[in-house]
Amino acid sequence: MNIVYKSTASRGELWARLLAELAPEINFRQWPDIGNPLDVDYLVAWQPPENIMQWFPNLKVLFSVGAGADQFDYASLPPELPVVRMIEPGLTQGMVEYVTFAVLGLHRGMPRYLQQQRQQQWLEQPAKPAAQCRVGVMGVGTLGEAVLQPLVQFGYDCAGWSRTAKNLPGVQSYVGEAQLNAFLARTDILICLLPLTDATEGILNASLFAQLPPGAALVQVGRGRQLNHQHLLEALNQQQLSAAVIDVTQPEPLPEGHPFWRHPAIWLTPHIASQTQPESAVRALLDNIRRFENGEPMQGLVDRQRGY
Amino acid sequence: MNIVYKSTASRGELWARLLAELAPEINFRQWPDIGNPLDVDYLVAWQPPENIMQWFPNLKVLFSVGAGADQFDYASLPPELPVVRMIEPGLTQGMVEYVTFAVLGLHRGMPRYLQQQRQQQWLEQPAKPAAQCRVGVMGVGTLGEAVLQPLVQFGYDCAGWSRTAKNLPGVQSYVGEAQLNAFLARTDILICLLPLTDATEGILNASLFAQLPPGAALVQVGRGRQLNHQHLLEALNQQQLSAAVIDVTQPEPLPEGHPFWRHPAIWLTPHIASQTQPESAVRALLDNIRRFENGEPMQGLVDRQRGY
Numbered sequence: 001m002n003i004v005y006k007s008t009a010s011r012g013e014l015w016a017r018l019l020a021e022l023a024p025e026i027n028f029r030q031w032p033d034i035g036n037p038l039d040v041d042y043l044v045a046w047q048p049p050e051n052i053m054q055w056f057p058n059l060k061v062l063f064s065v066g067a068g069a070d071q072f073d074y075a076s077l078p079p080e081l082p083v084v085r086m087i088e089p090g091l092t093q094g095m096v097e098y099v100t101f102a103v104l105g106l107h108r109g110m111p112r113y114l115q116q117q118r119q120q121q122w123l124e125q126p127a128k129p130a131a132q133c134r135v136g137v138m139g140v141g142t143l144g145e146a147v148l149q150p151l152v153q154f155g156y157d158c159a160g161w162s163r164t165a166k167n168l169p170g171v172q173s174y175v176g177e178a179q180l181n182a183f184l185a186r187t188d189i190l191i192c193l194l195p196l197t198d199a200t201e202g203i204l205n206a207s208l209f210a211q212l213p214p215g216a217a218l219v220q221v222g223r224g225r226q227l228n229h230q231h232l233l234e235a236l237n238q239q240q241l242s243a244a245v246i247d248v249t250q251p252e253p254l255p256e257g258h259p260f261w262r263h264p265a266i267w268l269t270p271h272i273a274s275q276t277q278p279e280s281a282v283r284a285l286l287d288n289i290r291r292f293e294n295g296e297p298m299q300g301l302v303d304r305q306r307g308y
Numbered sequence: 309m310n311i312v313y314k315s316t317a318s319r320g321e322l323w324a325r326l327l328a329e330l331a332p333e334i335n336f337r338q339w340p341d342i343g344n345p346l347d348v349d350y351l352v353a354w355q356p357p358e359n360i361m362q363w364f365p366n367l368k369v370l371f372s373v374g375a376g377a378d379q380f381d382y383a384s385l386p387p388e389l390p391v392v393r394m395i396e397p398g399l400t401q402g403m404v405e406y407v408t409f410a411v412l413g414l415h416r417g418m419p420r421y422l423q424q425q426r427q428q429q430w431l432e433q434p435a436k437p438a439a440q441c442r443v444g445v446m447g448v449g450t451l452g453e454a455v456l457q458p459l460v461q462f463g464y465d466c467a468g469w470s471r472t473a474k475n476l477p478g479v480q481s482y483v484g485e486a487q488l489n490a491f492l493a494r495t496d497i498l499i500c501l502l503p504l505t506d507a508t509e510g511i512l513n514a515s516l517f518a519q520l521p522p523g524a525a526l527v528q529v530g531r532g533r534q535l536n537h538q539h540l541l542e543a544l545n546q547q548q549l550s551a552a553v554i555d556v557t558q559p560e561p562l563p564e565g566h567p568f569w570r571h572p573a574i575w576l577t578p579h580i581a582s583q584t585q586p587e588s589a590v591r592a593l594l595d596n597i598r599r600f601e602n603g604e605p606m607q608g609l610v611d612r613q614r615g616y
Contacts, residue, residue, distance in 0.1 A: 094435060097412050097462065104409035113577045114422070120569045122561030122578040127402060129585060150458065154405065253430030261428045269421045270430040277437060 001289070004056070006031035006045040007065055011278065015044075018282040044285060047071060053078060061292055063285060065276055067091055067143060069302045070196040070223060082292070085300040085308070088284035090277025092146045098273035099147040099191055099219060102245040103156065105267075106189050106217040107133045111243040115264045130155035136187030138203075139194035139222065140166045140173075141308075142300075143274070147191065159183060163306075184211035189219065195308030196223035204228060209235040217243045221273045224250030229260065236265050247273040309597070312364070314339035314353040315373055319586065323352075326590040352593065355379060361386060369600055371593060373584055375399055375451060377610045378504040378531060390600070393608035393616070396592035398585025400454045406581035407455040407499055407527060410553040411464065413575075414497050414525040415441045419551040423572045438463035444495030446511075447502035447530065448474045448481075449616075450608075451582070455499065467491060471614075492519035497527065503616030504531035514539040523550045529581045532558030537568065544573050555581040 003019075003026055005012050012030040019028045029035050031045075040056045044063040049055050050073075052062065061082045062072065069085045077083065105111070109125045116123055135151050137144045140160035145168060152158050152170035159172040161183040166173045174183035184190070190212060194200045204220065204227040218241060220227050227249070235241040243265045252271055260266050288298040302308060311327075311334055313320050320338040327336045337343050339353075348364040352371040357363050358381075360370065369390045370380065377393045385391065413419070417433045424431055443459050445452045448468035453476060460466050460478035467480040469491040474481045482491035492498070498520060502508045512528065512535040526549060528535050535557070543549040551573045560579055568574050596606040610616060 090437065093438065093463070097416060097438065100462075101409060101412035101416065101418065104405050105413070108405060108409065108580070110409065110575075110577070113580070114575060116578070117569060117576045120564055124578050124580050124583075127580065127583055129398065130401065130405065150461070153458070153461075154408075155401070256428055261425060266425075267418075267422060268425045269418070270424070270432050272416070272421070272432050272435065275432075275435055 001025065001042075002027045002029065002035065002040050003042045003044060004029050004031060004034050004040050006043065006048060011065075014278040015282060018278055019286075022282060023286055042289065051076060053081075061289075061298075063288070065281065067095075067274055068195060068223065069308065074304060079304070082298065083302040083304070084288060084298050085302060086276055086281060086284065087142050087300040088276065088280040090280040091274045092143060094272075094277070095143045095193075095221065095274040096146050096150060098247065098269075099193075099221060100150050100154075102219040102221075102267075103135055103151060103189055103191070104154070106219070106243055106245065107156075111265055111267060131157060133157065134159070134186050134188045135191065136161065136183055136189070137191045137193055138162075138183075139192065140168070140171075141193070141195075144191075144193045147193070156189075159186065181211055184208065185213070187212055187216060189217050191219040192222040192226060194222045194226060196225055197307035199307075201225050202228055204232070206231040206234065209240055212241070214240055215242045217241060218245070220244065220246045220248060222248065224248045224252060229258075233259055233263070236263065241265075243267075245269075247271055309333065309350075310335045310337065310343065310348050311350045311352060312337050312339060312342050312348050314351065314356060319373075322586040323590060326586055327594075330590060331594055350597065359384060361389075369597075369606075371596070373589065375403075375582055376503060376531065377616065382612060387612070390606065391610040391612070392596060392606050393610060394584055394589060394592065395450050395608040396584065396588040398588040399582045400451060402580075402585070403451045403501075403529065403582040404454050404458060406555065406577075407501075407529060408458050408462075410527040410529075410575075411443055411459060411497055411499070412462070414527070414551055414553065415464075419573055419575060439465060441465065442467070442494050442496045443499065444469065444491055444497070445499045445501060446470075446491075447500065448476070448479075449501070449503075452501045455501070464497075467494065489519055492516065493521070495520055495524060497525050499527040500530040500534060502530045502534060504533055505615035509533050510536055512536060512540070514542065517543040517548055520549070522548055524548075525550050526552040526554075528552065528554045528556060530556065532556045532560060537566075541567055541571070544571065549573075551575075553577075555579055 005015055016028050019026055037056050041060045046065050063084045064086055066086055069083050108127055133156055135156040136159045137148055138161045140162040148158055148171050160166055161174045165175050245267045247269045248271055254260055260268050291298050313323055324336050327334055345364050349368045354373050371392045372394055374394055377391050416435055441464055443464040444467045446469045448470040456466055456479050468474055469482045473483045553575045555577045556579055562568055568576050599606050
């Protein structure tokens with residue numbers, strides 16, 4: 001069995017070491033040293049090469065190293081080629097940590113306190129109990145479900161918005177376009193964990209922000225192209241939104257002088273909410289290869305109609 | 309039954325309203341309108357008046373409105389007067405939220421990312437899994453136990469240091485002076501939740517910091533007089549510590565120009581980690597008064613020998 005891996009060299013080293021340990025029978029090749037392209041079975045990549053099937057005519061599965069698979073040009077891929085997103089506990093755990101951090105920080109007014117600190121102000125703000133703070137997650141897949149769990153445990157008033165109804169303890173489920181307004185109207189802290197599709201591109205815009213209660217806050221951990229930067233800045237400056245924690249942007253990194261770098265109500269991080277952990281990612285890959293070879297369904301198989 | 313309450317007027321209003329609802333038989337008086345001082349049974353205060361027994365010769369119990377009772381001048385209080393700290397779920401929940409926020413933020417390098425943001429740097433730092441991040445809580449009382457619970461659930465490698473051994477699931481217990489060094493040597497994120505006593509005054513100093521692994525971080529939510537500011541600054545500047553989240557200082561607020569206001573590796577908040585929530589605090593007070601009148605032990609009774 002032959003795998004080609006295409007990401008950074010340092011990560012490739014780690015994957016090579018882990019695969020040698022866990023599955024020594026696998027022939028692991030790091031881009032650009034791909035060996036004989038005709039015998040490559042599996043490609044594991046963030047950004048694959050163009051014309052992927054011309055490179056690897058006998059490819060059986062394309063694996064993304066990240067939670068998303070929106071970076072692939074599906075038009076150039078044969079419709080029968082399975083494309084698989086990474087679902088692994090390290091990635092999920094990282095997202096849970098990041099979102100919990102962001103929600104606790106926004107609930108307790110930390111962006112404002114850190115601003116006050118730099119202004120040498122010592123000024124207590126009232127904090128409402130978690131039960132009176134309404135948190136809403138857009139996109140309730142593997143990651144959305146996972147982040148809701150500790151938020152429910154902390155006592156937040158939680159809801160999720162998704163394409164299909166979800167039945168999660170302590171989480172009110174809102175479904176589809178028809179219930180988006182009602183979901184937004186009850187949400188003080190909005191978390192975007194949507195996949196990037198035609199329907200979600202640009203979804204975080206002025207008309208969406210206007211439907212949130214005044215003073216609401218945003219946690220953007222979906223995809224950069226979902227957020228309209230100018231609309232966010234206007235919503236913050238008009239105090240329709242009070243603060244935003246942003247991990248993904250379009251482009252990445254932002255250009256020099258972009259207003260997000262210096263905005264006091266924005267906390268910006270460099271796409272680190274969820275970092276694939278090689279140990280658990282390699283295990284997830286091996287499990288999916290085993291499933292594929294046994295004719296079982298793979299975890300994270302992309303439904304091309306849905307787009308994720 | 310007559311209660312005198314001495315704190316801010318706005319909080320007093322809230323307490324008056326809640327008590328009128330929950331225990332209309334109680335005669336609630338707000339400082340300075342104390343009525344006949346001879347018939348005052350209970351004093352609820354943060355800073356009580358001086359010569360408290362001359363004011364209220366028939367006082368039965370002195371209640372603190374906060375989690376600590378170190379603000380009282382015990383020399384001026386009759387030895388038989390019970391002094392009670394506030395233990396109520398709102399106060400505990402607030403501390404749990406704050407400490408979880410701080411630990412997640414320090415574990416995931418957020419102080420550094422926010423610095424990078426202001427410098428327009430987009431630079432991913434590696435994150436280790438929670439299981440490889442060793443969190444240690446100094447002071448394992450009601451609050452310490454409560455903050456450890458979510459930290460264990462997030463998968464951190466947790467330990468507690470206390471006067472007596474504790475048996476908490478997922479938490480290694482270190483006891484007394486003899487085990488302090490071992491506790492510090494295994495702690496990447498140190499949380500101080502100690503009460504203020506002669507033994508803990510100034511405990512967060514250069515010699516303690518030197519025993520932590522290089523690059524460790526501090527969360528100071530104990531009492532201001534426990535932390536040596538100069539030693540913290542030196543430890544940060546020498547990179548013995550990487551960051552600190554500080555909610556209490558001595559004095560409060562810090563004077564203008566104090567280096568904590570502007571230090572990039574310090575997050576400073578104005579003593580807001582744990583804010584007494586009037587609803588649950590009034591219930592806790594009523595429960596303790598009922599206990600006292602029935603001769604049952606009160607929650608949070610101060611042991612004057614121990615000092616908390």
